[in-house]
Amino acid sequence: EAQVTQNPRYLITVTGKKLTVTCSQNMNHEYMSWYRQDPGLGLRQIYYSMNVEVTDKGDVPEGYKVSRKEKRNFPLILESPSPNQTSLYFCASSYKSYNEQFFGPGTRLTVL
Amino acid sequence: GNSVTQMEGPVTLSEEAFLTINCTYTATGYPSLFWYVQYPGEGLQLLLKATKADDKGSNKGFEATYRKETTSFHLEKGSVQVSDSAVYFCALSDLSSSNTGKLIFGQGTTLQVKP
Numbered sequence: 001e002a003q004v005t006q007n008p009r010y011l012i013t014v015t016g017k018k019l020t021v022t023c024s025q026n027m028n029h030e031y032m033s034w035y036r037q038d039p040g041l042g043l044r045q046i047y048y049s050m051n052v053e054v055t056d057k058g059d060v061p062e063g064y065k066v067s068r069k070e071k072r073n074f075p076l077i078l079e080s081p082s083p084n085q086t087s088l089y090f091c092a093s094s095y096k097s098y099n100e101q102f103f104g105p106g107t108r109l110t111v112l
Numbered sequence: 113g114n115s116v117t118q119m120e121g122p123v124t125l126s127e128e129a130f131l132t133i134n135c136t137y138t139a140t141g142y143p144s145l146f147w148y149v150q151y152p153g154e155g156l157q158l159l160l161k162a163t164k165a166d167d168k169g170s171n172k173g174f175e176a177t178y179r180k181e182t183t184s185f186h187l188e189k190g191s192v193q194v195s196d197s198a199v200y201f202c203a204l205s206d207l208s209s210s211n212t213g214k215l216i217f218g219q220g221t222t223l224q225v226k227p
Contacts, residue, residue, distance in 0.1 A: 004155075031213050042116075042201060042217035043156075050213075058214060090155060097213030098205065103148075103156040 002027045004104035006091050012110045013081060021076045021107050023091030031097045032074040036060065037088040037106075046089075049074055050097060081111040114139045118202050118218035125192055125225050133187040133221045135176075135202035143204040145169075145178055145185040146215070150199040159187075159200070192225045199223070 004025045013019055025032065033048040035058075045058030049068040063085055065077040074093075078085060091104040119134040137145065144163045148156040160169030165180035174189045185202060202218040 033213060035215075040219050042219045043203075043215070044217075045212070045214045048213055056212070058212070092215075094213065098144075100158055100161065101213070101215060102158075105155040 002102070004091055004093055004102050006089075006104040006107050008107060009105065010108050012112065014112050015082055016080050019078050019081060019109075021078075021089060021091075021109070023074045023076065023104060024072050025074075025091075025093040025102070026072065027093065027095070027102065028071065029093040029095050029102075030071070031095070031099070031101075032068065032091065032093045033058070033101070034064070034066065034074070034076050035090045035092065037090060043090065046076070048097075081109075083111050085109065086111050114143070114204060114216050116202050116204055116216055116218040118200075118221050121220075121222040123221060123223050125223070127194055127225055127227055128191045129225075131187070131189040131192045131196075131223070133200055133202075133223070135185045135187065135218060137183050137185065137202075137204050139183075139204055142180075145176070146203045146205075147174070147176055147185070147187050148201040148203060148217075150201065150220070152198070156201065192223070194225045194227055197223055197225045 007022045030051045034046040035043040037043045047066040049055045089107045092101040094101040115138045146161045147159040149159045160171040162169040162178035168177045199220045203215045
């Protein structure tokens, strides 16, 4: 089944404790992206990747890192999480940047 | 910059009622327009899309027409069901920086359908 998977689905952590949210797609898509969803704000892009080893900042990149060492994986790294990063995070992928994007199920992160 | 504005929710309807969720946009060029749906506890699913003016996207009884003259992409359904209860997002592809692939989303509209 073609899909985008994210792990974990739910995470409660404390300020400053490094964490990684994984994202994997099995559709051989070149383009991948991370969004965060906050009430009243819709979804905002954090980082995106046009292909392996090519990543760039979206609209709200502060406090996040990403890497794209393999085509299928695009992990989101929070080196020192803070409470304002409490949010619902979505990974998305598409064949090219201008194609339809497929979204993962989301990761609900709470930073205390 | 580019933006999307949706009507505020929640929208509460009885089963079989007619649904309209308004969406207007501001954009340079000719963006593609999308409606995504998010069912409780799930990720976003593409509901329908339109890539040029006057295109009509349709899926599962939902329709939306790309109106360039009014910069709108309103979502409609003739007869809603309880299973349509979800959050609906209008979005556009940001062609001002075409290589980012970024989707610009509205704030979402919650639809609740009662039996």
